[in-house]
Structure formats: structure tokens, C-alpha cells
Amino acid sequence: MIIRDKNNWLRLLFVWQGSVLPQILPRLVVLVLLSVGVVYAHGNLLSYKVPLNAAPFTLFGVTLAIFLGFYNNASYDRFWEGRKLWGALLNTTRSLARQALTMSSHSVDAQRTAYFVRLLIAFTYALKHQLRRTDAAPDLVRLLPAAVAQTVQKGTYKPMLLLLEMGRWVQQSKEAAQLDTTTQLAFDHNFNQLSDIVGGCERLAGTPIPYTYSVMLHRTVYLYCFLLPFGLVDSIGWMTPLIVAFIGYTFMALDAIVRELEAPFGLEPNDLALNTMSHMIESTLLEMIGEPVPEAPPRRSRYLLD
Numbered sequence: 517m518i519i520r521d522k523n524n525w526l527r528l529l530f531v532w533q534g535s536v537l538p539q540i541l542p543r544l545v546v547l548v549l550l551s552v553g554v555v556y557a558h559g560n561l562l563s564y565k566v567p568l569n570a571a572p573f574t575l576f577g578v579t580l581a582i583f584l585g586f587y588n589n590a591s592y593d594r595f596w597e598g599r600k601l602w603g604a605l606l607n608t609t610r611s612l613a614r615q616a617l618t619m620s621s622h623s624v625d626a627q628r629t630a631y632f633v634r635l636l637i638a639f640t641y642a643l644k645h646q647l648r649r650t651d652a653a654p655d656l657v658r659l660l661p662a663a664v665a666q667t668v669q670k671g672t673y674k675p676m677l678l679l680l681e682m683g684r685w686v687q688q689s690k691e692a693a694q695l696d697t698t699t700q701l702a703f704d705h706n707f708n709q710l711s712d713i714v715g716g717c718e719r720l721a722g723t724p725i726p727y728t729y730s731v732m733l734h735r736t737v738y739l740y741c742f743l744l745p746f747g748l749v750d751s752i753g754w755m756t757p758l759i760v761a762f763i764g765y766t767f768m769a770l771d772a773i774v775r776e777l778e779a780p781f782g783l784e785p786n787d788l789a790l791n792t793m794s795h796m797i798e799s800t801l802l803e804m805i806g807e808p809v810p811e812a813p814p815r816r817s818r819y820l821l822d
Contacts, residue, residue: 584771621694637802
């Protein structure tokens with residue numbers, strides 16, 4: 517996720533890091549070169565004059581902008597829902613840690629309570645790794661006893677195995693008279709919320725925007741941009757490359773941005789900073805049980821949170 521100051525209007529005009537311009541620059545260069553060639557040839561393709569003017573591009577551009585706007589809204593809704601789910605994960609894990617510390621007969625520094633809190637932290641990292649399809653083993657080994665870590669590593673849906681282990685912790689505490697029935701129900705309510713969060717994240721990760729819809733808009737954007745010089749050359753002449761570059765940047769950049777936002781749990785610069793949020797959850801839970809807070813994960817760049 518890109519985190520930068522937006523107050524300086526002049527700097528925003530020339531910002532490079534955090535923009536999608538580096539990603540689409542080669543395509544823009546090809547588009548500008550095509551525009552220069554079209555102007556030089558006066559709109560001729562070989563010996564054939566392409567009979568286009570600005571009128572159809574004006575009408576078609578409005579329609580394309582509407583569809584891209586819809587695509588952008590759908591992608592941002594997915595991004596924002598993912599952020600809300602991880603915000604709910606932070607709140608729910610804090611609530612469960614507080615309940616383990618204050619609503620049971622375990623002392624604050626008891627190993628049993630620390631084990632439960634580490635299960636919550638491991639649950640967070642396991643969910644992150646499942647969504648990003650990365651290896652959860654290093655975090656599981658770091659946070660859990662060897663036997664539990666080995667058992668969880670064998671599973672496909674590791675967060676749910678950890679949720680099951682937390683349920684066993686509550687059941688054992690109830691059987692040992694360290695929790696009453698009311699407190700057990702409170703834990704169960706928050707466990708249901710964790711299950712809903714996992715299901716919501718899996719739904720976003722496993723159900724992308726329909727592929728054919730994305731392909732149709734992507735093709736339309738590039739067909740529009742690469743035909744545009746033929747429609748403008750007779751009316752604006754040598755200004756064609758400049759205007760085409762500006763219009764092409766607008767449409768191509770929006771197409772690139774929405775492709776990142778529609779998969780919010782990925783590793784692209786505009787995706788959610790799951791590493792940072794996982795570290796935040798680990799830090800706040802360890803602080804609640806009085807254990808040292810680990811160092812923040814290193815950044816790929818100054819303004820980029822992973």
C-alpha cells in the first residue's frame with residue numbers, strides 16, 4: 517500500500533514513486549510513437565486514408581468512461597471490504613485477548629493465557645499466508661509449540677485449524693473451572709466472528725471480477741487509444757501526440773489501478789498492507805500480555821507498506 521503526503525499539489529503533478537506511470541510508460545511511449553507516425557503520414561495507413569474523425573471517439577469515450585467507472589467502483593468495493601475485514605480481525609483478536617486476560621482465572625503472566633494469545637497471532641499470520649499463497653511455516657514455528665505447529669502445517673486451511681485449537685483451549689478452561697458458561701459463550705461469539713472474517717476473505721480471494729468482463733474492457737481501452745490518433749490528426753495536427761498521450765494515460769492508468777484493487781490481498785503496490793497489519797496485531801496482543809514487541813518488517817521502499 518502506498519502511503520504518501522497528498523497536500524503538495526505541485527509535487528502530485530510530478531510524483532513517480534507510488535504512481536502507475538512506470539508500469540504503463542512503455543505502452544504510452546508506443547502510443548506516442550504511433551501518433552507521431554500518424555501525423556507524419558497525415559492519417560494514412562500505407563496508401564489508404566483512414567476515414568475517422570473525433571465525433572465517434574467523443575461518443576464512444578463517454579461510454580467507455582462510464583464502464584471504466586463501474587469497473588473502478590466494483591474493484592474499490594472489493595478493496596474496501598478487504599480492509600474492513602482486516603479491521604474487524606484486529607478488533608476481534610483484541611477482544612479475545614482481553615477476555616482471556618480478564619474474564620478467566622488465569623493470571624496475566626500465565627503460560628496458558630500466553631499460549632492462547634499466540635494462537636491468535638498465529639491465526640492472523642496463517643490467514644495472511646493463505647490469502648497470499650505463501651509459506652506459513654516460519655511464522656507458525658516462531659509462534660507455536662513444535663507439536664501444534666507441525667499439526668497445523670499439514671492442513672490446507674490453517675486458520676480454521678488454529679480456530680479449532682482456540683476452541684479446545686476454551687473447552688479445557690471450562691472443564692478446569694477457569695471459565696464459566698457465560699464467558700464461554702462470549703468466546704464462542706468472537707470465534708464465530710473470526711470464522712466470518714476468514715470466510716469473507718476467502719470469498720474475495722476466490723471470486724474475482726469475471727474474467728471475460730475484464731478482458732472486454734481491457735481490449736476496448738487499448739483499441740480506443742490506438743485508433744484515437746487517426747480520429748484527431750485532421751483536426752488538431754501536431755498536437756495529436758500530446759492529446760493522445762494524455763487521454764491514453766488516463767484510460768490505461770485507470771485500467772492498471774483497478775486490476776490491482778480487484779485483488780486486494782496480493783503483493784502489488786496498491787494492495788492491502790497485510791504484513792504491516794499482521795505486525796500491528798502481533799504487537800498489540802503481545803503488549804497486552806506484557807511481552808516484548810517485535811521490530812516492524814522492513815519496507816521495500818520509503819512509501820510502500822507490504
